[in-house]
Amino acid sequence: MDALIIAAGYGSRLAEISPSKPLTPVCxxxxxxxxxxxxxxxxxxxxxxxxxxxxxxxxxALADISLRLGIEVVPVRLADWSTPNGHSVMAGATRCDGDYLLMMADHMFEADILARLLAEGAPDRGVTLAIDRRVDNPLVDPDDATWVRMDDAGRILAIGKTIAPYDAVDCGAFLATPELAQAIREAIAAGKSGSLSDGMQILADKGRAATMDIDDAWWMDVDDPRAHALAEELAPWHLSQSFAGMGGE
Known part of the structure; x- marks a missing residue:
């Protein structure tokens, strides 16, 4: 299966550490x-x-990573990277075959989260979002988080940074189908800015947005110097296979 990683944005809050957010080093x-x-x-x-x-x-850097890791990495350059992140999804999805794992470049996940998510495909959903019900997770920045409200079956009812009440936090990992990019296009046609959350809400309104509870698995968003310092401390313990043989442990 393909993965689509969104890495177009500026990342102003990490600029003092690295000139490029996706190239910001952790260990x-x-x-x-x-x-x-x-x-x-x-x-x-x-x-x-x-x-x-x-x-x-x-x-x-991607060309070097592709060579060293032995995996095909396909860059897709966004002409206007100041646009909302849904535009990145639409651009990248054109290069993905069928369903794909959607990830944010500044998020880190235990591989088990991603492996479980890859197995979540079903015909009754257009997207499945990894969610964390630990809304008081100290690794989550409440001012920057995207929140999720769900029904009793775990289907998304509402998603966004300002919704209330909410049941969980969006972890930034999705099993997406081609319906997601189409939903973002529908949101733009309806006058929305074209964020990923806009497309997710379109699918939620159609009953096509499911969730997967990560339970007690580890993840974090590395979005500012405080989070970066925590990542330097915690990532080698939780992502040991990614650091093996690279001086990260």
Whole structure:
């Protein structure tokens, strides 16, 4: 299966650490490489990466990562990387075959989360989102998190940064079908900005947005210096296979 990794944005809050958010090192390994390695461990065989800010630098790094790890990495450059993240999904999805694992370049996941997500495909859903019901998780920044409200069956009713009440936090990993990119297009046609959450809400309104509870598995969003410091401390313990032989343990 393919993975689609969104890596186009500026990442202003990490700019003091690295000129490129996806190339920000955690224990000496770039975030984008950690994501690719964890996806490979979970069973992904090809990776599409949407680039934008510092695209030349990121794409050069991707070529090196592809060679070293022995996996095909396909860069897709977004002309206007200031657009909402749904535009990256639409651009990258054109290069994916069928369903795909969708990941954010600044998120890290235990491979078990991703492996379980890859097995969640079913004809009654257009997307499945990994969610964490630990809404008080100290690794989650409540001011930046995307929240999820669900029905009793775990289907998404509402998703966004400002919804209330909510039941869980969006972990930033999805098993997507071609319906997701189409839903983002529908949202734009309806006057929305084209964020990923806009498309997710379209699918939620159709009863096509499912969730997968990660239970007590580990993940985090590396979005600012505080999170980066925590990642440096915690990632080698939870993502040991990604750091093996690279000086990260």
């Amino acid at each position: 000496g390994v770039p975030l984008i490489e950690i994501g690719i390695r964890q996806a490979m461990i979970a069973g992904v065989t090809r990776v599409v990466v949407v680039t934008g800010h510092r695209a030349d630098m990121v794409e050069a």
